[in-house]
Amino acid sequence: MLNSFASRRFGVAGILVAASLAAFATPGSQAQTIAGLPKGTDFALDARERPRQILKSEAEGGRQSYMVALGNAAFSSPMLFGEKAKEAGLSCDTCHRQGDINTRFFIPGISAHRGGLDPTNGFFNPVQDDGVANHVDIPSLRGIRFLAPYGRDGRIGSLREFARHVIVNEFAGPEPEPRVLDALVAYMDQIDFLPNAKLNRLGRLVSSADPAAKRGEALFVKPFAGMDGKSCASCHVPESLFADGRRHDVGSDGLFKTPTLINAGLTAPYFHDGRYTSFLEVVEHFDRVFSLKLKPDETEDLVAYLDAVSAGEGSYEPVTRQTAMREVSTYVSVLDHAIEANDLAAIGLVVDTVNFDLNWIGWRFDTRAEFGGRLPADVPDIRVVSAQLIGDMSAIRDLARAGNRAAAKTALANYHARARTIVSNYPVGNLALPSR
Numbered sequence: 001m002l003n004s005f006a007s008r009r010f011g012v013a014g015i016l017v018a019a020s021l022a023a024f025a026t027p028g029s030q031a032q033t034i035a036g037l038p039k040g041t042d043f044a045l046d047a048r049e050r051p052r053q054i055l056k057s058e059a060e061g062g063r064q065s066y067m068v069a070l071g072n073a074a075f076s077s078p079m080l081f082g083e084k085a086k087e088a089g090l091s092c093d094t095c096h097r098q099g100d101i102n103t104r105f106f107i108p109g110i111s112a113h114r115g116g117l118d119p120t121n122g123f124f125n126p127v128q129d130d131g132v133a134n135h136v137d138i139p140s141l142r143g144i145r146f147l148a149p150y151g152r153d154g155r156i157g158s159l160r161e162f163a164r165h166v167i168v169n170e171f172a173g174p175e176p177e178p179r180v181l182d183a184l185v186a187y188m189d190q191i192d193f194l195p196n197a198k199l200n201r202l203g204r205l206v207s208s209a210d211p212a213a214k215r216g217e218a219l220f221v222k223p224f225a226g227m228d229g230k231s232c233a234s235c236h237v238p239e240s241l242f243a244d245g246r247r248h249d250v251g252s253d254g255l256f257k258t259p260t261l262i263n264a265g266l267t268a269p270y271f272h273d274g275r276y277t278s279f280l281e282v283v284e285h286f287d288r289v290f291s292l293k294l295k296p297d298e299t300e301d302l303v304a305y306l307d308a309v310s311a312g313e314g315s316y317e318p319v320t321r322q323t324a325m326r327e328v329s330t331y332v333s334v335l336d337h338a339i340e341a342n343d344l345a346a347i348g349l350v351v352d353t354v355n356f357d358l359n360w361i362g363w364r365f366d367t368r369a370e371f372g373g374r375l376p377a378d379v380p381d382i383r384v385v386s387a388q389l390i391g392d393m394s395a396i397r398d399l400a401r402a403g404n405r406a407a408a409k410t411a412l413a414n415y416h417a418r419a420r421t422i423v424s425n426y427p428v429g430n431l432a433l434p435s436r
């Protein structure tokens with residue numbers, strides 16, 4: 001839990017109706033309250049680090065296409081959802097942070113522990129309430145294009161259908177526009193795994209790997225009588241990203257999809273409900289349920305192997321003004337084409353999402369506390385600048401709606417000029433929240 005120290009040091013208060021700056025309270029207040037959700041709800045809005053995201057096209061030296069950038073914005077937009085979720089400022093990205101997971105995510109009464117929730121809780125959509133508390137951990141979406149069928153229980157065949165299901169059924173949103181679904185899928189299709197130099201392309205350990213892990217690899221592919229002559233690798237197929245696209249009952253209370261083990265070391269706890277905190281507990285589960293009769297050193301070797309195959313390089317990156325503004329500028333990039341094409345739906349979606357994030361940026365990087373509550377004359381007030389940027393964005397939307405394309409373009413240019421001040425005009429280094 002890389003982020004947990006941040007929650008101890010900084011409280012969060014009050015959030016967040018899009019574009020209402022007042023809804024954000026000052027960092028450092030005690031309780032985190034999120035509109036309409038119980039006290040103790042934690043979306044990790046004050047996190048100092050976030051999962052690193054690798055998008056395929058960027059990794060190949062390109063940039064996010066129009067549809068990918070639009071999908072990226074939609075992924076961070078609470079506007080897709082129904083009233084309750086919208087009011088709370090919940091988006092796909094709240095749970096699947098940067099396409100990975102938010103390990104701190106917690107809603108009292110709905111989450112059994114951090115990092116998950118009961119998706120059929122009846123809170124966001126009463127029609128879905130099944131009256132059973134069935135907590136599910138948030139899965140990472142890294143490599144998700146290879147990991148159909150979808151859902152922990154693999155009940156839905158396509159990413160598109162799953163996204164629609166989340167929006168309409170789980171969060172009571174209106175029927176999404178087909179193009180928004182296409183964009184969400186285009187974005188999710190881009191999310192790659194983090195590299196792991198210990199594995200070759202066939203999912204085998206490279207020769208320089210640790211000897212214990214190599215012994216573990218031999219056990220991983222060894223047939224066990226207790227598993228009907230199958231091996232771990234029969235389901236976690238190394239050359240298929242350690243998955244098989246099928247559902248199995250492995251003694252965890254139902255049929256579940258074989259999860260990939262790639263980058264899994266970054267997404268503890270394990271199993272659909274996060275019942276195990278370590279690979280040791282997982283191996284002990286299989287040993288117990290399938291009578292594998294592992295010797296203690298074999299258990300250790302299997303754990304060493306799981307540690308090796310599940311690693312991921314550069315797993316987290318700092319949350320800074322710069323990284324936050326870079327993210328926002330990706331969404332804004334959609335506007336160039338959208339204004340030209342008079343695509344009001346895309347403009348509306350992007351403006352809402354950008355304003356929502358700017359609102360957060362104004363709160364998250366508020367530097368007044370660092371100067372004893374009063375900013376020196378030469379230090380711009382980030383809350384004021386973000387409020388101005390929100391104004392620029394809203395003007396773009398209004399002008400586009402009024403059919404005034406040229407003026408909308410000018411407003412966009414104003415936005416870009418001002419946005420640069422947030423990235424470059426602050427004397428206090430690479431600001432995360434000040435230390436107390």
Ligand code: HEC
Binds near residue numbers: 093116147149184
């Ligand atoms: C409140 C937290 C939360 C939000 C918001 C959320 N998800 Fe999820 N997501 C989950 C959980 C928990 C699961 C596992 C649920 C299950 O198995 O039914 C999941 C599963 C998924 C899966 C399947 C992953 C797999 O390995 O099969 C996809 C794809 C997905 N979500 C996409 C989205 C998209 C797109 C959005 C926004 C439209 C979204 N999610 C919003 C928590 C969330």
Ligand code: HEC
Binds near residue numbers: 232252272
């Ligand atoms: C019959 C198919 C099958 C076999 C054989 C199998 N697994 Fe799994 N494995 C699964 C399924 C299904 C789950 C998910 C269970 C759940 O979500 O409750 C899982 C979960 C896991 C997880 C947790 C991953 C995560 O992100 O939560 C690990 C680690 C793991 N298995 C390792 C092993 C090892 C080691 C062996 C051999 C001793 C093994 N598996 C054998 C199907 C299998």
